[in-house]
Amino acid sequence: MTQLCDLIVLGAGSGGLATAFRAAHHGAKVVLLDPAPPGGTCVHRGCVPKKALWYAAQLAQQQPLAREYGFHGAGGTLDWERFRQLRQDYVDGITTRYEERLQKAGIQRVPNAGRLVDAGTVQAVDGTRWQAPHVVIATGGRPRRLDIPGFDLGWVSDDLFTLRALPGRVAVVGGGYVAVEFAGLLRAFGCEVSLLVRGSLLDGFDAELTDALAERMQHDGIRMIRPIEVRGAHRDAQGLRLDGDDMDAGGPYDAVLWAVGRVPNTESLGLEALGIALGRQGHVSVDDYQNTACPGIYAVGDVTDRKELTPVAVAAGRRLADRLFGGEPRARLDYDNIPSVLFSEPPLASVGLDEARAREQHGDAVRCYRSQFTPMQLALAGRREPSLMKLVCMGDDERVVGIHALGPGADEMLQGFAVAMKLGLRKRDLDATVAIHPTSAEELVLMG
Numbered sequence: 001m002t003q004l005c006d007l008i009v010l011g012a013g014s015g016g017l018a019t020a021f022r023a024a025h026h027g028a029k030v031v032l033l034d035p036a037p038p039g040g041t042c043v044h045r046g047c048v049p050k051k052a053l054w055y056a057a058q059l060a061q062q063q064p065l066a067r068e069y070g071f072h073g074a075g076g077t078l079d080w081e082r083f084r085q086l087r088q089d090y091v092d093g094i095t096t097r098y099e100e101r102l103q104k105a106g107i108q109r110v111p112n113a114g115r116l117v118d119a120g121t122v123q124a125v126d127g128t129r130w131q132a133p134h135v136v137i138a139t140g141g142r143p144r145r146l147d148i149p150g151f152d153l154g155w156v157s158d159d160l161f162t163l164r165a166l167p168g169r170v171a172v173v174g175g176g177y178v179a180v181e182f183a184g185l186l187r188a189f190g191c192e193v194s195l196l197v198r199g200s201l202l203d204g205f206d207a208e209l210t211d212a213l214a215e216r217m218q219h220d221g222i223r224m225i226r227p228i229e230v231r232g233a234h235r236d237a238q239g240l241r242l243d244g245d246d247m248d249a250g251g252p253y254d255a256v257l258w259a260v261g262r263v264p265n266t267e268s269l270g271l272e273a274l275g276i277a278l279g280r281q282g283h284v285s286v287d288d289y290q291n292t293a294c295p296g297i298y299a300v301g302d303v304t305d306r307k308e309l310t311p312v313a314v315a316a317g318r319r320l321a322d323r324l325f326g327g328e329p330r331a332r333l334d335y336d337n338i339p340s341v342l343f344s345e346p347p348l349a350s351v352g353l354d355e356a357r358a359r360e361q362h363g364d365a366v367r368c369y370r371s372q373f374t375p376m377q378l379a380l381a382g383r384r385e386p387s388l389m390k391l392v393c394m395g396d397d398e399r400v401v402g403i404h405a406l407g408p409g410a411d412e413m414l415q416g417f418a419v420a421m422k423l424g425l426r427k428r429d430l431d432a433t434v435a436i437h438p439t440s441a442e443e444l445v446l447m448g
Helices: 014-025 040-045 047-069 080-105 177-188 207-219 310-325 355-365 410-422 427-431 441-445
Strands: 002-004 007-010 030-033 108-110 114-118 121-124 129-131 134-137 141-143 169-173 192-196 223-225 230-236 239-244 255-258 262-264 297-299 340-342 348-352 366-373 387-394 399-406
Touching (some): 080 108, 134 310, 169 239, 207 223, 207 348, 355 387, 366 441, 387 427, 410 441
Parallel strands (some): 002 129, 134 297
Antiparallel strands (some): 230 239, 387 399
16 A cells, blocks of 8 residues: 655655755655664764764874973873763764654654655555655765775774774775875874875865875874875785785785775665666766756755765755745755865865866956964964965955865864855955954954
């Protein structure tokens, strides 16, 4: 027997939950299918447990700074099992609250995977069927696995959240978000870290700031090898070894983290039979309104080829639900000027165009402003660990088209500046703003 509803959502991650909650708020009868607990990658294998690691790493790095300030004592080591339990308790709390919110909102949660059998019908693995005029695909993504010898000897990012102890020597293979963040985290906890990068480092961020970050990472003891092609892994009596074109980078290592990108969960959804196009990497193709090629079927979040960020999935899902059920036929997410933060050490924050892309689009009309300085907290201890901030401006009125910041606190300070950019920020607006002193953020309003 087929059950009827207004909206079927496949996937209970950030995008799927946001869509379901907003649609239910508008009065829609919603069915949400996912075999995993609600929260998806962000809550269970991404943003939340990773940020917990980052907080712990920050505390580890504050201990030597405290001694440089004059505090006495050796400082403690991290009780990894206690920290692991604290982190898991926090994650479990989020999961419980999602379950309670789903029940309160009247959303039918089905702990099974589902697939499309036609444009408006979804079948769960147990054979139960639901029919609705609207179906949202929000099945997210997973770490990419390479078809190379010995890949299974290493870890992917999901595995790091199940560790009961930290390794001594780690090779991190990759040059993106996950690779750089975990290389910094592992190093902060005392691991010997080698970062092996095949191509560019942090493609999409401003090159001037990524170069500065790379220099800082190496100063902090991370061995960076690039470019290098890793072709496989094997184990010998000394540990894990990597096969590639640089034998000096081959090891031995106690662990290898493969951080070579992510792939969308689009298999077994029945999309091809409905004429829904998939991109080269398997992403669901959507237009500006999250529509797929099949009327009544939509996609949000990491399963699409848009920015793979939790707030993007949430915002896209909410706008979609407003359009379908909230009486806002033109509602859609504006994908321009989306801020993002890399939780490296130090953090790297960015919104808008980097200098290279700005010059591609606007040529000689682009003017950049920079400020390099050592934050007071570090300078007091005699350290020389410079932060770097950069404005990318365009045209005679110097409209700000990019803001980039590398340094302590960059992750927190950029949100407000991103709002200003959405409202059409000009360089003269920053010049007219009174600085908050002494802070790092003031550098963004004092650039000459």
